[in-house]
Amino acid sequence: MPSSLLRPAGRAATPMAFVRAIVEGYERYGLDPTEALARAHIAPRDLARPQARVTAAQFEALSGHAMQQLDDEALGWFSRRLPWGSYGMLCRASLSSPDLGVAIKRWCRHLRLLTDDIVLDLKVAGGVATVSITEHRALGAFREFCLVSNLRFLHGYACWVIDSRVSLRAAAFPFEAPPHQDAYPLMFGGTLHFGAARASYSFDERYLALPLQRDERALRTMLRRALPLTVLQYRRDRLLGQRVRELLRMRGGEMANAASLAAMLNLSSRTLHRQLLEEGSSLQALKDEVRHEQAAEQLRRTDRPIKQIALAVGFRNEKSFSRAFRAWAGMTPGAFRRADGIT
Structure with a gap:
């Protein structure tokens, strides 16, 4: 044993x-x-x-x-x-x-x-x-x-x-x-x-x-x-992606780069990237997922201007936000908001 x-x-x-x-x-x-x-x-x-x-x-x-x-x-x-x-x-x-x-x-x-x-x-x-x-x-x-x-x-x-x-x-x-x-x-x-x-x-x-x-x-x-x-130190962590998502949701402003996020998880940046890759994911994909989720939530539940939402979820300007949101949702933020009943 x-x-x-x-x-x-x-x-x-x-x-x-x-x-x-x-x-x-x-x-x-x-x-x-x-x-x-x-x-x-x-x-x-x-x-x-x-x-x-x-x-x-x-x-x-x-x-x-x-x-x-x-x-x-x-x-x-x-x-x-x-x-x-x-x-x-x-x-x-x-x-x-x-x-x-x-x-x-x-x-x-x-x-x-x-x-x-x-x-x-x-x-x-x-x-x-x-x-x-x-x-x-x-x-x-x-x-x-x-x-x-x-x-x-x-x-x-x-x-x-x-x-x-x-x-x-x-x-x-x-x-x-x-x-x-x-x-x-x-x-x-x-x-x-x-x-x-x-x-x-x-x-x-x-x-x-x-x-x-x-x-x-x-x-x-x-x-x-x-x-x-x-x-054996298992490389795969079946909860890692979920834990990264939660940190990005709760403390996204502090998690500006892989190094700060990895430090919160007691990992090196290299290990973080490798383990996420082994799970079939990536840090950028998780960031995009959380940004999309948070942006959609704000578009549904608030009447904040789209420019403010763009800044709140980590984009430098409304144009780049609109381009990314269109890639995620297949429509612009304005169209998404109208489709959801908020004008």
């Missing part, structure tokens, strides 16, 4: 602290981690180097071997083992859900059948969905790795099952920023908070309504090697 925490696979970015947490699991069960470290090509001497990092591929090899050797996919975190296949069972139990919201709720509910040391919960308020973890047992040396992993497991599954990036607005952690805090932006998007009351992340609630895209066959393939769940 999911083991690797960071991307890309060839870059040494996973903190040695997470490797040491797996070694702690071996110590808890009185077993020797030497074979697992050797399989992952991790030198035991590097465990004592706080700034040392390993690649995602190394970490996957280590944790995958450890989960099977210890017969515990929780790697010693909890008061009882999670036998090999436990997280696969969580994936399968959620796979028949009608949408992502139900899938996440099922994941949270079924995890409680495996352990009550931690409880995951989904709450929705003010258009924001938040997944949080409540700790019911002191996790000791495993705490950071356990909380980070469980957040990443569920987030990775959510992205995979709807075949879309689920862009995070924020993530919070109930401990002070660790020495390897620079790794956190690679694991979580949005604003990061340390010293919070509990571990959590939040995202736009509309992701919850997206239907699942995967089936049992895809699940079997994924479970053979679950690296993509926590390493």
Whole structure:
């Protein structure tokens, strides 16, 4: 099940602290981690180097071997083992859900059948969905790795099952920023908070309504090697076009260029353009769509002069507005207004 925490696979970015947490699991069960470290090509001497990092591929090899050797996919975190296949069972139990919201709720509910040391919960308020973890047992040396992993497991599954990036607005952690805090932006998007009351992340609630895209066959393939769940950063965001439209509607005056819009979405301009292209759209097309919508609304509901409407929706003059509106609606703004009963 999911083991690797960071991307890309060839870059040494996973903190040695997470490797040491797996070694702690071996110590808890009185077993020797030497074979697992050797399989992952991790030198035991590097465990004592706080700034040392390993690649995602190394970490996957280590944790995958450890989960099977210890017969515990929780790697010693909890008061009882999670036998090999436990997280696969969580994936399968959620796979028949009608949408992502139900899938996440099922994941949270079924995890409680495996352990009550931690409880995951989904709450929705003010258009924001938040997944949080409540700790019911002191996790000791495993705490950071356990909380980070469980957040990443569920987030990775959510992205995979709807075949879309689920862009995070924020993530919070109930401990002070660790020495390897620079790794956190690679694991979580949005604003990061340390010293919070509990571990959590939040995202736009509309992701919850997206239907699942995967089936049992895809699940079997994924479970053979679950690296993509926590390493693959999905380029496609099924809500991106919708989110861009809303920003343009609400804050169009501030969104004068791609750079300012991309910054609001925590993306680079290049990524914004690429993702919209992958959705079969473009920033200019969305701008035109919003302008047309706003212009038509003002023509229908107000008696403002057309020149004022042109300026209000972002055109320099009435002539360019009339030309664009004709291309959108097949008629001039004046003809549209007359056809709608406003003179």
